[in-house]
Amino acid sequence: MIVEDEAPLVTLLKYNLEKEGFGVCEATDGEEALVQIAERKPDVVLLDWMLPLVSGIEVCRQIRRSPTSRTLPVIMLTARGEEADKIRGLNSGADDYITKPFSPSELIARVRAVMRRAKPDSAGESLGFADVSMDLAAHRVTRGGRPIHLGPTEFRLLRFLLEHPGRVFSREQLLDAVWGHDVYVEPRTVDVHIRRLRKALNGPNEMDVIRTVRSAGYALDEARD
Incomplete structure (x- = not known):
């Protein structure tokens, strides 16, 4: 504010x-x-x-x-x-x-x-949204109790989204937050990692918790078609 x-x-x-x-x-x-x-x-x-x-x-x-x-x-x-x-x-x-x-x-x-x-990282700190949980100390992610296996980039991407639920971030904002300012990465790379994250998170009959906002970016939300 x-x-x-x-x-x-x-x-x-x-x-x-x-x-x-x-x-x-x-x-x-x-x-x-x-x-x-x-x-x-x-x-x-x-x-x-x-x-x-x-x-x-x-x-x-x-x-x-x-x-x-x-x-x-x-x-x-x-x-x-x-x-x-x-x-x-x-x-x-x-x-x-x-x-x-x-x-x-x-x-x-x-x-x-x-x-x-x-908000310092502490041994017992965790993040969550809907039925997705992230244990920062153990570096583990679960959804509805089911273990989710993520690569390092997908883990950082999910962590950033969990820290800002409901907010829409452009590809450029996600690149800066997850990859850093000093690393050149094509904006479309974000789409690849979002697809990987979705594939890992969303099992059969589970709602997609990542919402794509046309011409804007992505948000952690209870997505609707």
């Missing part, structure tokens, strides 16, 4: 975040932000210090006071670069603090870092 009242900055942030595969929602003042946080439960909040109605500092304090959002990662965005201001922001409960102007790549790196800290 981007909480910012400068429309050009919101546009810039949204473009760069969506390019990296993030789903983005917006709020332009502190009151709207608190309502949306309670309803949407975002993974991370990019919070401007100077906001209409309720300041970013107060929004952060209220996030930390609420049992449902206490652990929500918050990155404070501000033009105030003095050390005292940074300390005040962090003391209000922010996880990180970035001073304007900043590079989008630095911001995205910090977003990923606070999300990793909020």
Whole structure:
């Protein structure tokens, strides 16, 4: 979630975040932000210090006071670069603090870092959607209790989709997330691995949990023809 009242900055942030595969929602003042946080439960909040109605500092304090959002990662965005201001922001409960102007790549790196800290891989961590389960520690996948054998790329692809159920990702977004930015792979390669993943996941009379969205990409969803 981007909480910012400068429309050009919101546009810039949204473009760069969506390019990296993030789903983005917006709020332009502190009151709207608190309502949306309670309803949407975002993974991370990019919070401007100077906001209409309720300041970013107060929004952060209220996030930390609420049992449902206490652990929500918050990155404070501000033009105030003095050390005292940074300390005040962090003391209000922010996880990180970035001073304007900043590079989008630095911001995205910090977003990923606070999300990793909020959801570290642990020995017992698992992911699931419908009757598909992934045990990250044991590196095993099952569907309805049936073992699913996947190659390394299909495993990474399924993990990424399980971490973002319902979201549609383009081939380019999946390439960046699963193969990485520094590796050149043809976008059509994604289709090959999606086919392999489907073949492994979908047994007789089982619903296809990977939905193809024409001209857009793929999503982990309860697909319909």
